Amino acid sequence: MSRSFITGRWTLFLAAGAGIVFYSSAAVAAEKVVLKYSAIRMTLPVSELEIFAETGKMSPGLEMLLGNAKKDPEAVRRSLMRPVKVSQSLLDRTLNSKVGEIILDEVAQVIRTPSGKANREALREALVLCASNDSEITLLEAMKNYPAPEVNVEGDRLVEAYGKLVALSEQFGGASERLQEILNKIRLPRL
DSSP: HHHHHHHHHHHHHHHHHHHHHHHHHHSSSOOOEEEEETTEEEEEHHHHHHHHHOOOOOHHHHHHHHHTTOOOHHHHHHHOOOOOOOOOHHHHHTSSHHHHHHHHHTTTTTOOOTTSHHHHHHHHHHHHHHHHSEEEEEHHHEEEEEEESSSEEEEGHHHHHHHHHHHHHHHHHHHHHHHHEEEEEEOOOOO
């Protein structure tokens, strides 16, 4: 085989591999949020929620949605941005336990896939990804990291979802403190 043929094959292989990597990483994050308040439902780009959360500036669509739903924009904004501290490794282990599955199922009633299938898995992936950067989770970050092009959010229950994340974080904190106390009490023999 000629050298140019082999070089051409490698170039094609590398280009195809790069395309797959870039395509799959782009498909991992949600681009749209279907926000529902009671009977009112609106699809918004995630970027509009991000701008609102960071600056307080609402798009006309978001302003109309929150106004019609009679929701306090600042309360919604706080719920989107308020961080919950949690270790990524502890979060991952806990979310893969029976207790974690129960919590995921509860939160997945608020933040879920458009099809309503694989909610637990998608939410687990989004939350672990959130915590991987800074050991914090926010609802906005969970929506942004949701592994589907679109995420459905029950706006009426956002504050409730935040409360469940806080409770989860407190359970992690309590568990890690108890574990540390136990480890401090145990004296392993030196070899």
